[in-house]
Amino acid sequence: MVATLAMASNSSRVEAFVCPWRGGGSYAKDLRNAGVSVLEWPGAEGAPRAYATMKLRRFAQQQQIDLVHAHMSDSAVLAAAALSGTGIPFIVTHHSNRLLPKERPVKSALRSALTKWATGRASRNIGVTNAVSERLSLELRVSGERLETISNGIAIPDDSRIIASGYHRQNRFTAQGGPRIVALGRLVGLKRHVMMIEALSRVRDTLPDAHLAIAGDGPERETLAACIDRLNLGSHVTLLGSINDVGEFLSQADIFVSMSSYEGLPVSVLEAMSWGLPVIISDVPGHRDVVQDNIDGCLVPFDDVDALTGQIIHLARHPSEAARMGSAARNKVIRDYSSVAMADNYLRLYTEILAKP
Structure with a gap:
């Protein structure tokens, strides 16, 4: 920043x-x-x-x-x-x-x-x-x-890149593929990545092509890798480590997730919103300062894996709602952030x- x-x-x-x-x-x-x-x-x-x-x-x-x-x-x-x-x-x-x-x-x-x-x-x-x-x-x-x-x-992506990203996202939903779920941040306990992995294991039962990509590195990497192995999610969850081009990473996503225990002003959430992504985030201070629930994002109760699972499935099954939410999110970031x-x-x-x- x-x-x-x-x-x-x-x-x-x-x-x-x-x-x-x-x-x-x-x-x-x-x-x-x-x-x-x-x-x-x-x-x-x-x-x-x-x-x-x-x-x-x-x-x-x-x-x-x-x-x-x-x-x-x-x-x-x-x-x-x-x-x-x-x-x-x-x-x-x-x-x-x-x-x-x-x-x-x-x-x-x-x-x-x-x-x-x-x-x-x-x-x-x-x-x-x-x-x-x-x-x-x-x-x-x-x-x-x-x-x-x-x-x-944050720097706002050009409209042309957003249009292209949204077009590919809509095609993936229409083809019943995905969704491509992403998270971005250091691999530390307060980011609650384990919760996302556990939710993905449940989402897979309904959406067998769902995939979670986590960008970032940190001391929790081995713990997360063990969790992925334990839940047999090797083909469904990828730990990418540090990445150089956040914009390219977000442009290929369908849904952004952040389950942090607390935040200040979450820059990664703002970046996802700027790309027109629907965001699902924990209902904690910092997050709730940015997102209005069911208007420009989704707030789920803290540490509630079932709620996160249900929200991912809901957005994947309702692409028009996901697109509306993502558009409202981008407009908010352009206006306020x-x-x-x-x-x-x-x-x-x-x-x-x-x-x-």
């Missing part, structure tokens, strides 16, 4: 520099190709955080940076420390309903204290949904005048903060 915002903001109005203090990875190349400056300091990855703090402070002063935009709590603490006494303002965007990770009591207390200190020094704290903003107010005591909600945004709209909202906020004496 940092990369998306930087690319959408980098213009005659904003000169963006991205400082990935934990390493830029593949995003650094994409940013540079888009004309965005990426600052990767040799030795920063794995080094003490004081090193990144010193580097950021020096760069901000030498380059006369007007404002620093940090993302998540660790970056907030780094920015607050680096900019202390410089007069350079900073803001923090919080992307998850879980503001702080679960840790041992002493470490958790220290992280909480540092985060409260950093967010208290920030010119503005931004929640990506109203639910995240409420958590900021309740847990970190962020006051009203320092709190704002700005939705994340585009990268252009996100960049415009942040530009307004940057301008407002810099106008203050």
